[in-house]
Amino acid sequence: MPWGWLDMGLICAVAFIGQALLVPVGVTGFTFFAGYRSDASLAFFTQVLLLYGLLFASIWVLGLRRHGADWSALGFRPVDVRSLAVLLGLVATVVLGANLVVRSFVHLPLTHDLFVFGHHPRQVLLMVVLVLVVAPFGEEVLFRGFLLQGLAHRWGFWPAAVVTSAVFALAHVWPYLYVPIFIMGLAFAWLFWRTGSLWASIAAHAAMNATSLVVTGLFYHS
Numbered sequence: 001m002p003w004g005w006l007d008m009g010l011i012c013a014v015a016f017i018g019q020a021l022l023v024p025v026g027v028t029g030f031t032f033f034a035g036y037r038s039d040a041s042l043a044f045f046t047q048v049l050l051l052y053g054l055l056f057a058s059i060w061v062l063g064l065r066r067h068g069a070d071w072s073a074l075g076f077r078p079v080d081v082r083s084l085a086v087l088l089g090l091v092a093t094v095v096l097g098a099n100l101v102v103r104s105f106v107h108l109p110l111t112h113d114l115f116v117f118g119h120h121p122r123q124v125l126l127m128v129v130l131v132l133v134v135a136p137f138g139e140e141v142l143f144r145g146f147l148l149q150g151l152a153h154r155w156g157f158w159p160a161a162v163v164t165s166a167v168f169a170l171a172h173v174w175p176y177l178y179v180p181i182f183i184m185g186l187a188f189a190w191l192f193w194r195t196g197s198l199w200a201s202i203a204a205h206a207a208m209n210a211t212s213l214v215v216t217g218l219f220y221h222s
Helices: 005-035 040-067 081-105 110-117 121-155 157-170 175-195 198-221
Strands: none
Touching: 005 040, 005 121, 040 121, 081 175, 081 198, 121 157, 121 175, 121 198, 157 175, 175 198
């Protein structure tokens, strides 16, 4: 883990500035194309890919190449597939139960936010790729692979896990989801630290999103 405070600060600044600049562009493109009955979801999808592309490039240039490290430094190491499969089943069961309980008592506007893409097969595919592939991969690289390791090297695991999970929750901008996302952030951090592989937390993140997406779809269409 060769990167330090300056590297982490620069990466966070790039992520913040990139989001501040690209998100309005994506929203504007979404609104523009929607007004002309075109595929507005493609504009939003492109914006998200650009944001993560900028993030990965900055991590590579400022955090890895600068110190002569490769991507394995972020935690891209082999993981025990059988043990991970059992764990993912447990994650999916817990997330499914939590979603059903919470949605039984609380109306979550996120339901409609997720399906703003539309119901055309191409639009649904773009949404699924974002939720199950792009977001888990990009967020785990930043929060667990890069920031958690950098802070844990100086503060120890649990203080670093708490701080990065709090930032992870705040980055999702929906206040009513701060607490569950914070808890899931702690779980992803522990899983990464326990297995030593970022693939484990990426898979768990994708499993959580997939389960939530299924529940959201059921509630949306009910």
